[in-house]
Amino acid sequence: MGLSPRSLRVGLIGAGAIGSWHARIVSERPDADLVAICDLDAVRAEALAARFGGDAYTDAAALFASAALDAVILASPESVHVEQALLAAAAGVPMLIEKPVAADLAGIAAIRAAAQAAGVAVMAGHVERFEIGSAQLKTAVDEGVCGRLVSIAARRQFVALEMPRFKGISTTLRILGVHDFDLITWIHPVQIAEVYAAAGRGRIFEETGLDDHVMTTIRFADGAVALVESAWTLPAPYGAFQTPDGWSPAGNNRLDVFGATGMVSNDMSLRGQQLIAFDEQSGFRAAGIRHQPLLHGRVVGALAEEVSAFLRMVAEKSAPIVGLDDAERAVALTSAAEASLASGLPVRPTG
Ligand SMILES: NC(=O)c1ccc[n+]([C@@H]2O[C@H](COP(=O)([O-])OP(=O)(O)OC[C@H]3O[C@@H](n4cnc5c(N)ncnc54)[C@H](O)[C@@H]3O)[C@@H](O)[C@H]2O)c1
Incomplete structure (x- = not known):
């Protein structure tokens, strides 16, 4: 061509x-x-x-x-x-x-x-911003469905496949937590008073040095709280797909927002929005179809929308939909949670 x-x-x-x-x-x-x-x-x-x-x-x-x-x-x-x-x-x-x-x-x-x-121009590759469920949840909160926001609960749990590639160069919070830190600060753009994180450590930690399951609590200055779970604690065979093309390991993910007068829930769990397969050799497996699903031989979905927004920004010389301010907020929370993990104490984020 x-x-x-x-x-x-x-x-x-x-x-x-x-x-x-x-x-x-x-x-x-x-x-x-x-x-x-x-x-x-x-x-x-x-x-x-x-x-x-x-x-x-x-x-x-x-x-x-x-x-x-x-x-x-x-x-x-x-x-x-x-x-x-x-x-x-x-x-x-x-x-x-x-x-x-x-x-x-x-x-x-x-x-x-x-x-x-x-x-x-710099655009941040925060793919969750381009997931329809995440973006619609943000719209619902902005339109007042929850009333005054009280709490947010986010879970992002995956099978631990190909983890050695991250050994020594990344952390569970930088790989998984940062997605939810971005979503939370987007949904509730309020100053953060305190971050506290604790890690459950097991096989993944022993093999790779990455925490198996991190629980991060966030206290906002307006009294709201959030809990972010970032985890590799799904059994690996459950999501070990090689074929067909486009089937990826399933996530057990969820984002719930609760307020004084309502709630919004985006269920991306094993029980919803996933494909399952069962065969004599591998048994029961669950496949994720978020971020980069294939449709009639082409990649569609959130990652393709992210690239599309980036190329539009370049062609039109416009501002990025997700920029460095957003990246800074997400990284500030990630760093605060990592500092809390290291010290065992609550941390006030900077930035
Ligand atoms: N948006 C998402 O959902 C998503 C999913 C996976 C990874 N990521 C992010 O993307 C990044 C890459 O992750 P990955 O899973 O593709 O890792 P990966 O290890 O599969 O790929 C990284 C590649 O970068 C290459 N590389 C390393 N240093 C380089 C250098 N100095 N110059 C050129 N190439 C270099 C490596 O050889 C490797 O091929 C990470 O920051 C990760 O958090 C995002």
Whole structure:
């Protein structure tokens, strides 16, 4: 397929689990061309480039030096987001950065300073903002369905598949908790007085150093409270799907908002919105179809909507739907919860 004059030249850094979905989504769009894929692992970069198009790189600086990009997606681990965002800013390329946008608040500040100095837009890859259930829940709360907000309960629980890839480079709160910290501060944008987190540790902790199940409580300055559960405590065989294409491990997820006069509940649990399969070899399994479901051979759903919003932002030179202020709030809560886990004490978040 040739480049049409209006096609955006898109680059991707990080050709792993989520980067592969971004590559496919960009390749399926009529208004964009995937022209460059970078991964430290040359085999991964080349395999993805062979499947979805573009030149393969193993060095992000080389990619920006030669690819003439209109936009870039950073789907690398958060430990390298800052250095890669600074390269993108220096090259004048607007960027979509996977969650968590940075590992800490200093990283967010560095990205903000570089982007502002270069006049380059940054969008945060907070995929839950593009899930219809999450967005409709936010609308319902804003329209007053709950009345005065009293409490929020969020659960995000997954099977522990392919966890060793996060060993030593991420945490349960940065992988899972940050999604709900973003949703909670979006739904209830009120100052946070205190964060307290405690972890249940078992097999996952022993094998990877990641907490099996973290419970974070949040006290807002207006008296409301939230409980966020971030967990890998679903049995692995339950969601171990290799086929068919597009079936991913099921999550046991839920977001409930309670107020003085009403409640709103988004049930993404094992009992709803999931596919199940039962066969003689593997037994009973549950598959998730959120974020990047396939429909008639194309990726639809929240991740595709996120990429669409990003490319629209680039084409129209408009403000991001989810920006660095949102990323900062989510990372501030993540860091506060991590500090509480480390000290065993309640923490007042900064930022
Ligand atoms: N939005 C979501 O639902 C979602 C889902 C999964 C992961 N993520 C986020 O995306 C990021 C990547 O996660 P993943 O699961 O795809 O991890 P992954 O390990 O599968 O992929 C990361 C890739 O980045 C490459 N990489 C590492 N350092 C690099 C560097 N300096 N330059 C170029 N490439 C480099 C690795 O070789 C690897 O191929 C994480 O921040 C994670 O939290 C988001």
